[in-house]
Amino acid sequence: MKDIGSSAMKTDVFADNLGAFCRETHVALEGAKSGPLSGLDFGAKDVFDVAGHKSGCGNPDWLDSHSPAEATAPALQRLLDAGADLAGKTHTDELTYSLMGENAHYGTPVNVNAPGRVPGGSSSGSAAAVAGALVDFAIGTDCGGSVRLPASFCGIYGFRPSHGRIGLDGCMPLASSFDTFGWFAREAATLARVGEALLEETPRAMRPKRLLIAEDGFAAGGPEVTSALASALDRVRAFIGSEQRAVIAGDGLEACFATFRTLQGAEIWANHREWIERTRPTFGPGIRERFEWSATVSEADVVAAKKLREMFSERVHNLLSDGSVLCLPTSPGIAPERGASGQMLDDFRGHALALLCTAGLAGLPQITLPLASLDNCPLGLSLVGRRGSDMELLTLAEDLAAES
Numbered sequence: 231m232k233d234i235g236s237s238a239m240k241t242d243v244f245a246d247n248l249g250a251f252c253r254e255t256h257v258a259l260e261g262a263k264s265g266p267l268s269g270l271d272f273g274a275k276d277v278f279d280v281a282g283h284k285s286g287c288g289n290p291d292w293l294d295s296h297s298p299a300e301a302t303a304p305a306l307q308r309l310l311d312a313g314a315d316l317a318g319k320t321h322t323d324e325l326t327y328s329l330m331g332e333n334a335h336y337g338t339p340v341n342v343n344a345p346g347r348v349p350g351g352s353s354s355g356s357a358a359a360v361a362g363a364l365v366d367f368a369i370g371t372d373c374g375g376s377v378r379l380p381a382s383f384c385g386i387y388g389f390r391p392s393h394g395r396i397g398l399d400g401c402m403p404l405a406s407s408f409d410t411f412g413w414f415a416r417e418a419a420t421l422a423r424v425g426e427a428l429l430e431e432t433p434r435a436m437r438p439k440r441l442l443i444a445e446d447g448f449a450a451g452g453p454e455v456t457s458a459l460a461s462a463l464d465r466v467r468a469f470i471g472s473e474q475r476a477v478i479a480g481d482g483l484e485a486c487f488a489t490f491r492t493l494q495g496a497e498i499w500a501n502h503r504e505w506i507e508r509t510r511p512t513f514g515p516g517i518r519e520r521f522e523w524s525a526t527v528s529e530a531d532v533v534a535a536k537k538l539r540e541m542f543s544e545r546v547h548n549l550l551s552d553g554s555v556l557c558l559p560t561s562p563g564i565a566p567e568r569g570a571s572g573q574m575l576d577d578f579r580g581h582a583l584a585l586l587c588t589a590g591l592a593g594l595p596q597i598t599l600p601l602a603s604l605d606n607c608p609l610g611l612s613l614v615g616r617r618g619s620d621m622e623l624l625t626l627a628e629d630l631a632a633e634s
Contacts, residue, residue: 243318243364248340250359251318252276254293257283258318265313266427270420273320273359273368275352278303279400280319287402288322288352290335291511303400305411305428306369312427317365320355324517325502326371326404328352329379329579330566334514338568343385344607347565350380353412357384360414367415367424373404374494375586377412378598378612383565385600385608387421387627388414391620393593396428405497408490408590418631421597422624431621438615438626439553440472447558450483450585454604455559462601462611466557469630476549476556479542483584486542490587492535495524516572543592550594550616555623559585560598560610588614595620597627 243251243258251273257280261267274280277287279299286293302310310316321336323329331354332338339358341349349358353370357380360368370377372390381388389412396411403409411428415421422433443463448456467473479486498521505511506521513521550556562581566574589596594617598610615623 246364248342248358248362248364249337250320250339250355250362250364252286252321252336252355255284255286255319257316259310259316261310261314261316262312265311267309267423268313270313270366271315271317272309273317273356273365274306275322275356275368275370276319277322277326277371277402278306278319278369280306285319285402288324288326288333288336289511289513291509292325295505295509299400301400305396305398306400308428309369309424320353320359320368323352323354324513325402326352326373326376327498327517327520329375329582330575331380332568334517341384341565344383344565347567347607348383350383350565352376353380353414357381357386357388357414360384360386360416363416367413367420369411369413371398371401371404372410372412373408374490374583374590377414378560378586378596378610379582381414381598381600382560382610383608385603386414386416387418387600388412388598388610389421389425389624390589390596391429392595392617395595395618395620403501405494406501407497408494418627422628425621425624429621433621433625433628436622436625438470438555438622440474441467441470442474442476442549442554442556444478444556444558445475446477446479446483447585450581451559451562455561455563455609458604458609459559459602459611462599463557465601465630465634466611466613469633470555478546478556478558478588480545483587485538486587486591487580487584489535489538489542490583490591492527492531493539496527496532499524499527516575539591546588546592546594547616550614553616555626556588556614558588558612558614560612561585564604564607564609593617595623597623599627599630
């Protein structure tokens, strides 16, 4: 694909006043002359390889200690081959190990739909660029919620596919058994259009058998969030037609979060220990402490957590095996204010991961719908499907939007 300057693109990233795009690792590529995504442009989280260029992964020491990529990440290449143009690479939290979008080295992208509040992370720049209409769609990665939470904060659609459904070759790993590709769009139709190109599937006009309303999920969201999501839930309920109350976690969502945190931490340290010990990088507040904690996870902790993960996954798979979809809040609240205290953000992060870890632990697809607001800020409602129902969820969101 042709490497071109940003002035030739639909989006001039150097005129970007949202802080969404990376200057240090900028690259713009023209897609194929024709294809299913022709006419669309996109941003790519700065963790995906582009041949001949470096990725910074949100940390200057990573940028300085790594060589340019030899090949372009296959998933990114698939988008180019489908006709989409790459406008530039977007900012991420350091090594993707955060959910808020505040980067001590490169700043915080602007959340246009919640001024003065964080955009969410770690796919912060991608979410901000889509919300700010700088690109038609953007790609990111999602380990613990790094597409779903920013989508909720920024008032856009966000999709995490089934684990392993889209390969992550040529992408910096965080925790491999949880990491997925993901993408954002302002319109459900665009989200589905990108999905067709990536998944190489046609739309599936299949309505779920029933809607499972996660009682523990809404309890974890709290009364304000539940009230704010009521009309959105009514829309989904009316569209699907059949509903049932369900409990996701017999031992509580906090126990699921603890399981997720243990396994994620162990995998993160396994992936990045050698580089951290060799490079001694400078990490910002919160990031440094998380890496230090990940080094303390024991093998015994991992063995116990894997057993719990297997039990939880079996429970959720059984709930969804008949074609039902699970509905729960994407987030326990609206985006926190920029510059909030570390303790406040840590508390929010824990509550958010308790909601977000269901799809991660069970390897399931999840879509967040921008159907609600609270205190004039966006708030997302999520649908989780059985493994492999990716295109069905995308089609469902598109059909819901068409009926509004």
